[in-house]
Amino acid sequence: MPELPEVETVVRGLQKSLPGRRITEVRLGKTDFIDDPAALAAALTGARMGGVSRVGKFICCELEANAGDGSQGARQYFLIHLGMTGQLRVHDAAQPAPPHTHCIFVLDDGRELRYADIRRFGRMRIVAESQMKHLRGELGTEPLEIGLEDFRARLGARRAMIKALLLDQHVLRGLGNIYVDESLFRARIHPMRVASKLSREQFAALRRAIRETLAAAIRLRGSSISDYVDSAGNRGEYQSHHRVYQREGKPCTRCRENIRRVIVAGRSSFFCPKCQPAPRRKKARRPARTRKMQEKELSQRAAAD
């Protein structure tokens, strides 16, 4: 699953191949994951690629203004989100395209930028400069750039479970299931803890854990769980360093306790029950009222009126 480290790795690879290249032809297969396929093909055919960057889990390819008609339109960007199984690779044109290759962008150097996506949870669109600003605005801060005070301010006022917040791209952009679980383990925080109840020290530890986890994963070019490969087709290596993710029933690397799995925010969440103590159970409420009791109350109230 491409999250920040995987997307960063892909972007670094594309940065070496794409800038300066012109797209001479666009071939589209299935297009249900593209906002406006005709507009995308029109914008990319003949376009020269500028810089490639990452915004959260989005890959942003800057397009230099279309030459030829002399139009000086606003700058445009080619945005790609890899979803679950998206792969953006640069191949020699002679190489056969693997199954589920839905887009081929023929480059002017004998190579092709190809997009393959088995489940088609990825997304593609062309946006103008103004929409790009809008995108940045609605997404949260980069987790590698956020300062401690900002981090606490963004999370500390919230009463949601910490894992749900870390997955929310409007809070921090770029984290997904793997790196949230790994970071929470590193910070010794249970995924179901309520954010506003974490201490100052825990926020500091969590921010540090996120930075260390992401940095280590980027260093090893991401985690290849199922389909992920970088722009050259290489797998990442961080998956062998996971300490909790998909390690249910296996011993914790710190304390040997068995790693457990719970569902939080609809996602499998792996944690060590000893290293990451569960939140204190909610205060026991008065025994739940049965339907009969409620009906009795209602009729009594009605009678009193």
Add this chain to the structure above:
DNA sequence: AGCTCTTCCTGAAAGC
């Protein structure tokens, strides 16, 4: 506000 459920999609793995 924040939780759960549903939808999109395919292939791997489990179940029978």
Add this chain to the structure above:
DNA sequence: TGCTTTCAGGAAGAGC
């Protein structure tokens, strides 16, 4: 063995 069912999950939207 081979078919059918279940599950995984990033993001968005509905409903509570």
